[in-house]
Amino acid sequence: MWIQYPILVLLCLTITLWLTTFKLRLKAVLSRQITPHDLFFANTQSLSERAILLGKNYDNQFQLPLLFLLGLFFVELELLDGAFWKVSAWIFVVTRLWHSYEHVIAMNLRRRTFAFTLNACSVFTLWIGLMIHMVQVTQS
Template structure:
């Protein structure tokens, strides 16, 4: 079951982002940098920039990565494996880590966009190849 490795790597990224966001938000409340009411209503405009970026990046992990996970599950259901799909999965996961790093740490919009584009292209390649396989199978 090869899909477990990219899934675990992606889940690790999500957990790390969640923990860092959680800890830094608690510290910001304790330091009175944000109010409990802002936290309760998730009024991100009142959050310091680094907390907004972390929150946005964490939310991003529930967009394209969900399509990625669905693609991996579809490949698993059809018992498909191969170097092409391994490569797409590896590129996607590495691109997500890179995207998060550029989004939260370096804050480099150009590199973040490149990472996003690379991840998007690998996701598109994975799904396109899978759909091509399904339609070719039915012919």
């Protein structure tokens, strides 16, 4: 089924952010810029701005994307396969990638906010579609 492809793209994004953040934090510990104790207690103020930004973006991958993945779980459970579901899923993935790009590379707050807004709208549209589907199923 089509559903695994958007999930794999999000997984690749999350793994890339995790590895990059890990590398920067390890480098900071090895150079004694920060101690392991600081990391243990999430005291990351001594990290470089880049490491902090990447860490925050990595954390973001466990917010809206979880709602998206849960929505896709229900899409799969209900065996939904129409264009609406596919387009909603890919809009979410593309705007999530765009949001991460603006967050950690371009660092443009206006475009990042716009990408986040489209991202949130796409996941909530997916959920509204699911709710409408569930109501229709229970009424028939």
